[in-house]
Amino acid sequence: xxxxxxxxxxAFGLLLSGDAEVFRITLLSLQVSGTATVISLLVxxxxxxxxxxxxxxxxxxxxxxxxxxxxxxxxVVGLFVSIFLWRSGPLGLLDLLYTPTAIVVAQFIIAxxxxxGLTLAxxxxxxxxxxxxxxxxxxxxxxxxxxLLREARLPMLAAVMAGFGAxxxxxxxxxxxxxxxxxxxxxxxxxxxxxxxxxNFDLAIALSLLLLLITxxxxxxxxxxxxxxxxx
Amino acid sequence: MPARKLGGGLRPPSExxxxxxxxxxxxxxxxxxxxxxxxxxxxxxxxxxxxxxAQRPAVILATTTSTQDSGLLDLLVPLFEKxxxxxxxTIAVGTGHALIMGARGEADVVLAHAPELELKHxxxxxxxxxxxxxxxxxxxxxxxxxxxxxKGMTKAAEALRRIAAREARFVSRGDQSGTHARERSLWKTAxxxxxxxxxxxxGQGMGATLMIAAEKDAYTLTDRATYxxxxxxxxxxxxxxxxxxxxxxxxxxxxxxxRHPRVNAAGGRAFADFVVSPDAQAVIKxxxxxxxxEPLFVPDAGKPEPDGGG
Numbered sequence: 252x253x254x255x256x257x258x259x260x261x262a263f264g265l266l267l268s269g270d271a272e273v274f275r276i277t278l279l280s281l282q283v284s285g286t287a288t289v290i291s292l293l294v295x296x297x298x299x300x301x302x303x304x305x306x307x308x309x310x311x312x313x314x315x316x317x318x319x320x321x322x323x324x325x326x327v328v329g330l331f332v333s334i335f336l337w338r339s340g341p342l343g344l345l346d347l348l349y350t351p352t353a354i355v356v357a358q359f360i361i362a363x364x365x366x367x368g369l370t371l372a373x374x375x376x377x378x379x380x381x382x383x384x385x386x387x388x389x390x391x392x393x394x395x396x397x398x399l400l401r402e403a404r405l406p407m408l409a410a411v412m413a414g415f416g417a418x419x420x421x422x423x424x425x426x427x428x429x430x431x432x433x434x435x436x437x438x439x440x441x442x443x444x445x446x447x448x449x450x451n452f453d454l455a456i457a458l459s460l461l462l463l464l465i466t467x468x469x470x471x472x473x474x475x476x477x478x479x480x481x482x483x
Numbered sequence: 484m485p486a487r488k489l490g491g492g493l494r495p496p497s498e499x500x501x502x503x504x505x506x507x508x509x510x511x512x513x514x515x516x517x518x519x520x521x522x523x524x525x526x527x528x529x530x531x532x533x534x535x536x537a538q539r540p541a542v543i544l545a546t547t548t549s550t551q552d553s554g555l556l557d558l559l560v561p562l563f564e565k566x567x568x569x570x571x572x573t574i575a576v577g578t579g580h581a582l583i584m585g586a587r588g589e590a591d592v593v594l595a596h597a598p599e600l601e602l603k604h605x606x607x608x609x610x611x612x613x614x615x616x617x618x619x620x621x622x623x624x625x626x627x628x629x630x631x632x633x634k635g636m637t638k639a640a641e642a643l644r645r646i647a648a649r650e651a652r653f654v655s656r657g658d659q660s661g662t663h664a665r666e667r668s669l670w671k672t673a674x675x676x677x678x679x680x681x682x683x684x685x686g687q688g689m690g691a692t693l694m695i696a697a698e699k700d701a702y703t704l705t706d707r708a709t710y711x712x713x714x715x716x717x718x719x720x721x722x723x724x725x726x727x728x729x730x731x732x733x734x735x736x737x738x739x740x741x742r743h744p745r746v747n748a749a750g751g752r753a754f755a756d757f758v759v760s761p762d763a764q765a766v767i768k769x770x771x772x773x774x775x776x777e778p779l780f781v782p783d784a785g786k787p788e789p790d791g792g793g
Binding site: 339 | 540541543548551552554557560570571572573574575587588589688689690691709712713716743745746
């Protein structure tokens with residue numbers, strides 16, 4: 252108990268003192284996971300919408316694959332991305348392994364099925380009659396799509412939260428493709444593992460609390476957007 | 484761009500690529516996709532510009548968790564970067580893994596502490612230019628009550644034999660690390676192949692293994708640096724130390740550019756030259772004094788190979 256209390260005090264100390272290293276690690280975590288989430292949204296939202304609205308052979312299989320992908324273990328993604336990015340691997344020429352970009356790539360792969368799957372579910376839950384009604388009112392296809400995405404925006408924010416939550420908290424892939432390099436690829440989760448390994452438990456607890464705080468703030472902001480507010 | 488290429492590579496085979504789906508769809512969705520793509524490109528370009536821009540190609544250093552966990556590299560690496568302008572990417576893994584990374588050309592330079600394994604890689608030609616850097620020592624740590632009654636024994640192998648005979652609990656790293664390699668060679672000397680419920684394999688780093696040993700009232704083999712870092716947290720006592728086979732020797736080796744054309748040979752050589760240089764050796768000599776009151780490593784560059792170092 253004393254250790255947790257010490258950790259909490261240490262965490263606030265770090266936050267208030269503006270420790271440069273902790274600040275850099277936190278910023279990189281936000282940068283990397285934020286970028287991965289945004290790219291996965293740019294790919295996952297259109298893809299999910301497209302699959303939700305279209306019928307093609309093998310669609311059931313595609314949906315099952317996406318749903319399976321929602322539970323992709325980060326270490327598995329980390330392993331495969333590592334193999335691709337090794338110097339001896341097919342993408343070795345890019346010299347990306349152990350860079351922040353490599354972490355973004357891995358986290359994108361983790362987040363994109365989550366965003367796609369939840370978007371798909373969000374768009375699909377709009378009753379088909381609603382679509383017909385909109386078209387009957389003389390909407391163009393662009394207008395239809397716009398209305399549908401507006402209708403689905405609340406569950407889609409859940410997709411953002413789930414995607415971001417998955418990548419900001421994963422450690423396996425960041426460790427493998429990032430290498431936890433000080434000042435370059437050290438993020439909050441890998442730093443926590445390292446400090447635990449070093450026996451600096453108070454610092455590890457402080458980093459964990461920072462991670463929780465950030466996740467909370469991001470989700471709080473998204474929820475604020477998502478939830479209806481009482482007028483006036 | 485990497486993200487898109489990779490996404491393509493790992494996409495399940497039966498899923499049609501988005502380009503194909505788009506072709507079958509009206510212009511609007513195609514345009515949406517194209518715009519999305521453009522955004523992704525811009526974002527990736529922004530991201531690509533943000534990481535530390537190195538003037539010289541990065542050097543990948545594969546090393547053991549013990550050098551990283553002790554904090555020594557946090558002093559050495561920035562010094563090297565400042566002197567030479569290289570950026571170092573330090574990857575801390577078990578020694579076995581680090582050596583394989585070097586031998587495969589995935590790392591440019593390796594700092595390791597498993598002499599027998601190192602010599603094997605050097606003999607195979609996977610690693611070159613092996614040079615002595617420093618040493619410290621391993622020790623047997625165990626519960627202060629000393630259930631196996633080995634405290635004060637001078638031969639580590641004999642102590643292990645007694646642990647096995649009394650089936651006192653022992654936690655092994657079990658992870659192909661340098662410490663694990665040393666532990667196995669000690670068991671071999673003891674003539675015991677440890678097996679049974681008393682012999683636990685943690686599969687984790689030294690710190691975690693010490694914690695497990697403390698929780699389970701067990702013995703374990705540890706390097707001194709990690710032991711000192713954890714001493715106040717885990718109630719384990721030193722039970723056997725000072726035996727010649729407990730010497731823990733670190734060597735630096737370079738990857739073979741002749742085998743792997745993409746290896747940063749000049750950078751790897753520069754780092755290896757640096758760790759055996761007087762400047763780095765002076766840092767090693769003083770390291771740990773402020774925190775533990777005793778140095779964690781003894782600089783050895785240029786000295787003859789020590790006994791027990793294989």
